[in-house]
Amino acid sequence: MANYIHVPPGSPEVPRLEVTVLEAAxxxxxxxxxxxxxxxWKPEDVTTQVFTDGITNKLVGCxxxxxxxxxxxxxxYGNKTELLVDRDEEVKSFRVLQLHGCAPKLYCTFNNGLCYEFxxxxxxxxxxxxxxxxxRLIARQLAKIHAIxxxxxxxxxxxxxxxxxxxxxxxxxDFPDTDVHDRFVRAVPPRQALEQEMAWMEAVMSALGSxxxxxxxxxxxxxIIYNEKRDEVKFIDYEYSGYNYQAYDIGNHFNEFAGVNEVDYSLYPERALQLRWLRSYLEAFKEFKDIKAEVCDSEVQRLYVQVNQFAxxxxxxWGLWALIQAKYSKIDFDFLGYAIVRLNQYFKMKPEVMGLSLPE
Structure with missing residues (x-):
């Protein structure tokens, strides 16, 4: 979702190494x-540890x-992820965030990945x-990024x-596996219905003023990495970073309260928790923007409506993203099942959140 990310003068340069790292080696x-x-470092002294086989990429610590x-x-980088991620924009976002103290050091890029500080x-x-x-720490850190x-x-x-x-x-x-294809046809709305939803969302949400x-x-x-000694949080993985609606980023985070491997939307934050979070966020955002005014209730309520609709x-x-991954990814994860869960939650939430009204 990045567009025209501009890396300012003084940002650290990132070397590119003509190396391809094979997953099998x-x-x-x-x-x-x-x-x-x-x-x-002597090669024989180096320990390599697979930290995660995430649902997009492979991550190795050295x-x-x-x-x-x-x-x-x-x-x-995972198979065919270039279809989903603009790698040049990812590196630009990484460098901007590093310049502002919001990201670790980026040591280099290589032909099929990048290397950075743990x-x-x-x-x-x-x-x-x-x-x-x-x-509160998460809200503050997100506000810091949004204020750049x-x-x-x-x-x-x-x-x-x-x-x-x-x-x-x-x-x-379609999918080559008959069982998978049947599940896809049975559980995923037809293309025309999805296309209509996209057009509706763009018309309605672009007008929310986020x-x-x-x-x-x-x-x-x-x-999100929490350092207990420093009592701080930092964010990692900037593949999808870029300019976007403020309320989308927050709503997306709230959706992630439900988890990924075993999704449970009963964990979606209830109103009281959201309002506390959003007030903390707005206070920090104003601080980083050097805006002296107090946060008022109507601002919190406005953001609450925007966030829940952008969710x-x-x-x-991510439903569309998972459908693409279901076709191309080689990672052992039920991407089709995840797509179905996300799209089902979209249709379930829609009547409730669209019943919310922005304050006058």
Missing amino acids: YREGALRLLRELRPD YVGDTMEDVLLVRI MQGAALDPEHVCNPKIS HAHNGWIPKSNLWLKMRAYFSLVPT PVVLCHNDLLCKN LASHFF
Whole structure:
């Protein structure tokens, strides 16, 4: 969802290494990168550890010794993810966020991935993000990112709808496996119905008045790292970062309270929790923007309505994304099932959240 991300002067340069890291031989590929990035490390002393086989990419940690003080993460892009992610824009977003202290060091890019600093701390789970103390930290960190101004002087515009239509054009119409195809036809709405929903969303949500800001766009629990010693959170994985509606980014995060592997939408934050979160967010946003005015109830209520309506767009977006992954991904994950869950939740939520009205 990034468009015209401008990397300002003074941002750290990121070398590109002509190396391809094969998933089946990830250690060998990682050691080739380390010859450039950590030439003093002896190959026989390097430990490589697969931190996660995430649902998009493979992530490998590299370090020497037992303390894990200096850990390099090698992220190998998943199969066909270039259909879903603009890698040049991802790197630009990464560099802008690094410049503002919101991202780890980006050491290099290579032919099929990138290498960056490991952030000390624990990746969160759904039970953590509703903790009042941690949720305030998350709200503040997201406000910090949203307050980063567009350095090129343009008034940024969201290309959410353009990206959504691009995903829609990639959604498969059939699957080679008969059982999978039958499940797809039975559980996923027909293309014409999905197309009508997209047109409706664009017309309605573009008129909600949500500001366009620099967004993370994929703030699921595991992308939030909590450092207990420093009492701070930082976000990782900027594949989908870019200019987008403020309310989309928050609504997307609220949807992620439900988790990914075993999705449970009873965990979607209830109104009282949302209002506390949104007030904390607005207070921090105004602070970072150097706006002196107090946060009033009507501002919180307005954002509450915008966020819950944009949460629909988040469900729809990731539903389309998962349908594409179901066709191309080699990762062992039920992407079709995930798409069905997200699209079902879209239609379930729609009557309730569209009954909300913006304050006068």
